[in-house]
Amino acid sequence: MSDLLPEPGWASAVGQVSLPEPVPGAIADRLLAGELIARYGWAYDERDRAALAACFTPDGVWQGVLMGRDRVDPIRGADAIAAWLAGFWPAQTDQRRHVFTNVVVGEPTGGSVVAHAYLLLLSSHDGTTTPVSAGPYRFTLRRTDRGLWRIAHLEAGFDAPF
Template sequence: MSVRESIADLVARYAWAYDTRDWDALIACFTPDASLTLRVTGGDLVGPFRGHAEIMRLMRDSAAAQDDRRRHVCTNLVVDLSGPGAATARSYLTLISVRDGRLDVLSTGTYTDEVVQAGESWRLRSRHIELDLPSDGRRPR
């Protein structure tokens, strides 16, 4: 598998793991010292959440607050190698909600990832999520 294919696989594994609540697979996407930040529509930076425990607390709390089924669709992946075993990956996110027989786009956004090679696979060392709208679809005030 090429570097780009391996990183695309990592981005997809993250989305699948979150959407299916496979917490072991989700945390395996991150290095132990990883960090995660997010911002909604130019608002304040949320985070950083550092390390497996903080990232998983955020993910589980976010999932517990949802009463729908989410689908994180990741597209337009761009990978730039930054050194041996290190790269920056950027991709688009389309967040879809499935509820009561309806599909709704809740938000779009971007992922900016710093990834590192860990043996045969790649892991997220940092992830920044930039959402264009809050995930409940309401415009920020």
């Protein structure tokens, strides 16, 4: 890697991003996967710890990577993930907005599916909204008994320190 940070294409270089081919059909699965990703952002931004935990499978994993170099150790378990993420809230006196875009959902196989999305993280404070960070997110989703998706593994990528 070069000294340019973030190095263009870092998420593919470290194996976080591998875009699936588009698959016709399964529109409901794609919509539900996209909605789950949005719900994760809403739950965080509205500081709804229960809703945040509900986005994950009971054995879900959250981990992060900063510019493809620095890794955040995995957090395991829906309640532990929600507690860990909620631990940032007291220091964040601004209103955060997790904007997920460019959602790409692969073909469901064996009750799971991989989805990719870009995050644009915004902060609103004192009447001003500014970007905080951006980056690629990789979601491995698992189907529940009710046919809904939950996050089994999330790898959050950040292009810049926040």
